[in-house]
Structure formats: C-alpha cells, structure tokens
Amino acid sequence: MLKAISFAVAFAAFFLAPTARAAITLPPEATRALDQIYDGNPDAAIATAGAIEQAQADSPLGYLIEAEARWWKLYCAACEIKYGMVDAWERKQRLPEDETYFALAQKVGELAGAKLARSDTAEMHVYAGAALALDARLYALRGEGRKAAHASVAGRAEFLRALAIDPNEPDATTGLGIYNYFVDSLSGVVKILRFFMGIPGGSKE
Secondary structure: OHHHHOHHHHHHHOOOOOOOOOOOOOOHHHHHHHHHHHOOOHHHHHHHHHHHHHHOOOOOHHHHHHHHHHHHHHHHHHEEEEOOEEEEOOOOOOOHHHHHHHHHHHHHHHHHHHHHHHOOOHHHHHHHHHHHHHHHHHHHHOOOHHHHHHHHHHHHHHHHHHHHHOOOOHHHHHHHHHHHHHHHOOOHHHHHHHHHHOOOOOOOO
C-alpha cells in the first residue's frame, strides 16, 4: 500500500533518465554514469559517480547518481516472481548496503540544504526532494510504511517549493505528478487512512 504512496518507485523515470528533457543540465560524465546504470553495470556507474563526487565535492549530483546505482543493485537483489510478475516485493531484512544508500541520500539532502541556505533556487529544491524520494523508495521496499509516507510528503513539499520559484521546472512538475498519481491510486479504505495520517491527496489526471 505505502509502496504506492512513494513516488520514488518511479523516480528514475524522470530526473535520472538519460533521455529526459530536464532543466538540470547533466555533464557528460553524469550521462555516462547513467548509461552504465541502465546498461546493467551499476558498479561502473558507482566508480564514475565517485569521480564526480571528487571533482564537485559541494554538488549533490555525484552522490545522487551513486545512490541511484546502488538502488538498482538493491532492487535487483530483491526481485522475485510472484503472481506471475517479476518485481522487488517487500523485504523485511535490513542489509548493510541499506545504510550506505541512506548515507548517500542524506548527503544529497545536506549539500542541497547548504546551497539553499546561500541561495533559494528551484534546482536545489529538486535535489532536496530527490534525496527524500531516495529515502522513501527504500523505506517502501523494507515495508516501513510510515517512514516512506513521511519522506514522500516531505519530498512533495520540496517539489512545490521548486515550482513556487520556477513554475515551469520540469523535474519538480514530474515529481509532483508521480506523487499525485500514486496517492490517487490507493483504495478507498486506504484513502481514509491517508486523511488521518495527514498525507496530502492527489489526482491521476
């Protein structure tokens, strides 16, 4: 249920997609890392992201890409066949790799926050929302519904802040749209629970 609340389930479809038309311009090495991820070589992408981290220590970009690469390793390890479908179904185990992933998401949020303290930009609010989306995705996979919901709602707020600065920011628009779609996909009973949990509603449309 709360896996659906997490707009991070579909996060890679927009901000980290190599072919996405994004307001945030990616340098060639970042595009190369993303190509490596989606070519099925996340370890190479982690190395490439590490080089970005060293070259741009105050930028959240390299850490975000490394987290994405590590996510796909976690996702693939959790995949199994159920109901005739292959997916990463909920897992209860807490793996050491989880902490590395969460540390990267925290780093993305901290670096974005430091830049926001100096200049309030739509781009850094997108990064801040992305950090929360990363958290939500793994919380959802681990079945930690309340944490996933909390991170998703906080991420939504960051995307709204980005859109308040730049109403045409495509990454923020898509992030908000993914949240709105999934939260409107919940069953009627769950929508009632959503109301009592203080989770903002949305619309598939």
